[in-house]
Structure formats: C-alpha cells, structure tokens
Amino acid sequence: MPDMPVIAVLALEGAPGHHLTTPGLVFGTACRVFPGVSYEVRLCAAPGFRSTGGPGPALVIRPPHSLESAEDADAVLVPGHGAPRAGQPSGAVLAALRAAAARGARVAAVGTGTFTLAASGLLDGRRATTGWRHVEELAARYPHIDVDPAGTVIEDGPFCTAAGVFGGLDVCLRLLARDSGRRVAGETSRELITPLDADADSVQMAIDREVAESAGLEPTLEWIGAHLHLPLTLPQIAAHARTSTSGVTRRFRAHTGCTPLQYVLRTRLHEAMRLLRETDTPVEGIAGATGFPSPAALRHHFRRFTGTTPRAYRRAHASTARPL
Known part of the structure; x- marks a missing residue:
C-alpha cells in the first residue's frame, strides 16, 4: 500500500486559528467519508511561532511538529499570518518552501501568506492572488508576479494561492479534487455544511x-x-x-x-x-x-x-x- 500523502501546514506567528485547523478538518473529513482516501496532516511550527492571530481570539498552542517535519511533505500550506509584509520572512521558512518546490511538492498560500511565498521567488513569472486589500501592495512589491485582482483561487503549476477568510478551505478542496476527483471534493464540501x-x-x-x-x-x-x-x-x-x-x-x-x-x-x-x-x-x-x-x-x-x-x-x- 503506498504511503499516504503528507500535508504540512506551517504555523507562522499570527496565523488565524482556523487557517491552521481547516486542513485537518477538510482532509480528515475526506478520510472518514471515503475509506480509500488517506492523508497525514502535520501542523509544523515555524521559528518564532507563539500564538494565533485574528480574526478570532489569539490562542497559545504548541504544534506537534517542527519545521523540519515539512521536509518530506507532498504539499505545504502557508496560511495568512501576522504582518508578513513588514519585512523579510524567516530564512528557514523560505528555505523550506524552495526545497518543497524543488522536490516537486505542491505549495499553497492563503491571503497574506502569498507575501511569504512571493518572497521565496517561486512565484516570479506566475499568476497569484491575495486578499483584495493587499493586491496593490503585492503587485508593487513583486512586479514579476502577475497579480490577479479578482481574489479567487489561482493555480499556476504546482502553486496555488487564494484570498478571503475561507481561502484555506478553497485551497484544501482544490488539492483534494486534484488527488481524488471532483466528486470526493464536492461530497467533502457538503459534509462540512452541518444543518443546525x-x-x-x-x-x-x-x-x-x-x-x-x-x-x-x-x-x-x-x-x-x-x-x-x-x-x-x-x-x-x-x-x-x-x-x-x-x-x-x-x-x-x-x-x-x-x-x-x-x-x-x-x-x-x-x-x-x-x-x-x-x-x-x-x-x-x-x-x-x-x-x-x-x-x-x-x-x-x-x-x-x-x-x-x-x-x-x-x-x-x-x-x-x-x-x-
């Protein structure tokens, strides 16, 4: 039986709590509903991570994995976080993203996480998006990126970027559809809508x-x-x-x-x-x-x-x- 795909979620300082938990929710639901689907989701703490950020309350958590646990991941997810536009992201995080791309892994970013992915140089010459409030800044800071102002989910090669509060959900469902087909992704999406x-x-x-x-x-x-x-x-x-x-x-x-x-x-x-x-x-x-x-x-x-x-x-x- 082949090894199950590994999804590494980078816990970056100030990342919204739901961006860190959504991948486990989506892929875990798919595994539960479809016995033939299997994933391992790893929450990997980046250097300097202390707590989550808005829009929800800040939570102090201890991710079970370190950044090194992303070294063999099949997909690496970069959530929106803190103030990635204020300065250069951690060298260790940039190295992890470049290494993931070099070995053929998929790399996705949500919201302001696109700034971190852009800083790695991996998006140069490609299309990408971020939250609508930041598209102008992204285009100005990284002129070699074709910034899509619509703020939808953008796939370009092995890279996927999205915007919005629920952009992480869109990205995970897109990855799931690539792996297991649109029916599995669609049923998983419906399963996550629980009538109250x-x-x-x-x-x-x-x-x-x-x-x-x-x-x-x-x-x-x-x-x-x-x-x-x-x-x-x-x-x-x-x-x-x-x-x-x-x-x-x-x-x-x-x-x-x-x-x-x-x-x-x-x-x-x-x-x-x-x-x-x-x-x-x-x-x-x-x-x-x-x-x-x-x-x-x-x-x-x-x-x-x-x-x-x-x-x-x-x-x-x-x-x-x-x-x-």
Whole structure:
C-alpha cells in the first residue's frame, strides 16, 4: 500500500486559528467519508511561532511538529499570518518552501501568506492572488508576479494561492479534487455544511438549491466574458441569468465572492492584463475592447487594482512570449 500523502501546514506567528485547523478538518473529513482516501496532516511550527492571530481570539498552542517535519511533505500550506509584509520572512521558512518546490511538492498560500511565498521567488513569472486589500501592495512589491485582482483561487503549476477568510478551505478542496476527483471534493464540501436546524431536511434542500443555482451561473459568466466590450448593466446580467437583480447578486456573491458589477470590472481588468502581455494593441484599443469608457478609466482602475500603470505592466512583461 503506498504511503499516504503528507500535508504540512506551517504555523507562522499570527496565523488565524482556523487557517491552521481547516486542513485537518477538510482532509480528515475526506478520510472518514471515503475509506480509500488517506492523508497525514502535520501542523509544523515555524521559528518564532507563539500564538494565533485574528480574526478570532489569539490562542497559545504548541504544534506537534517542527519545521523540519515539512521536509518530506507532498504539499505545504502557508496560511495568512501576522504582518508578513513588514519585512523579510524567516530564512528557514523560505528555505523550506524552495526545497518543497524543488522536490516537486505542491505549495499553497492563503491571503497574506502569498507575501511569504512571493518572497521565496517561486512565484516570479506566475499568476497569484491575495486578499483584495493587499493586491496593490503585492503587485508593487513583486512586479514579476502577475497579480490577479479578482481574489479567487489561482493555480499556476504546482502553486496555488487564494484570498478571503475561507481561502484555506478553497485551497484544501482544490488539492483534494486534484488527488481524488471532483466528486470526493464536492461530497467533502457538503459534509462540512452541518444543518443546525431541527428540520434538517428543509435546510439540506435549501443547500441543494443554492448549489444548483450557483452551478447554473456558468453560462452567464461565459456570456459576460464574450461581451466585455459592451456596457453591461445589472438588469442585463439578471435577465441573462433569468432571475431578479437581488437574486443574481446573491448568486454571484456565493459563486464568485463579489457582486455582478465587481465581477465584470475584474474580468475586464484581467482581459486587459492579458492583452497587454500578449499583444501590441495600444492602451486606447484595449480600453475599447474591454468595455472601459475611456483610456483614462482603464488607467484609473488598473492602477487601483494592480498598483501600476498599463504601460509599466506591459514593459515588465515584455519578455513574455507572444502568440504567433
């Protein structure tokens, strides 16, 4: 029988308590529900770790493993933590991340943990994300990283980054899906939703309905992507999704983490970034192709979300291979 995969969770000073416990919850649930699935989750204390941080209360804990226990891990998870943007992360932590990547392990970071992973140099030339409050700073500090302003889960090669309070849950489910398939990840996700009402059946029906509605949003997301050059309004989006404006807003928040118009803006910015990287189209042409009313509007939103200008972004990615 092959050895079970090892998931090493780095306990960094100020990491939210739920970021440290979520991997054990997700992979432990998968192991319980599916007898053929097995994982070992190790909580590894990084140098200087003393306690957890917000948004919950600080907890003083003693992780059962040291950083050296991550040396043979199949995946290494870097949680959000303390103030990783204040200075250079621990040399031991950076060495552990580089060693993990060198041996072919997967490496994931959540929220401000992306700053620590970025400091290792492993994300240079790759796409990544962090919490929406910090995307501009990440882009400014690490210009060789293609920072996605949408703040969703981003996979690029063996690296995975995510944002949000529940970004760790998204990352773990993504890793689980890669290992055991979408069905296992989906059932595990559903297992983690525990109805608290006495009428559990009605609660489960509501959950099923919400999942079905979110899944049905894909055609509307594709329609938005194909019509970015047009002025898209909330009523138009709701009409395409065949629901009310309040209903489509609720479904967008559940499915994408943002409102419909926020999603449109971020999709436009993402497409503008792609065009800047892969084409020689002038900024004026890109503004029109992506639905911005003027080049000035594109520059305003682009700087706000990436921390740089379209021209500087194109110059920084000038070495990127252009398609024939």
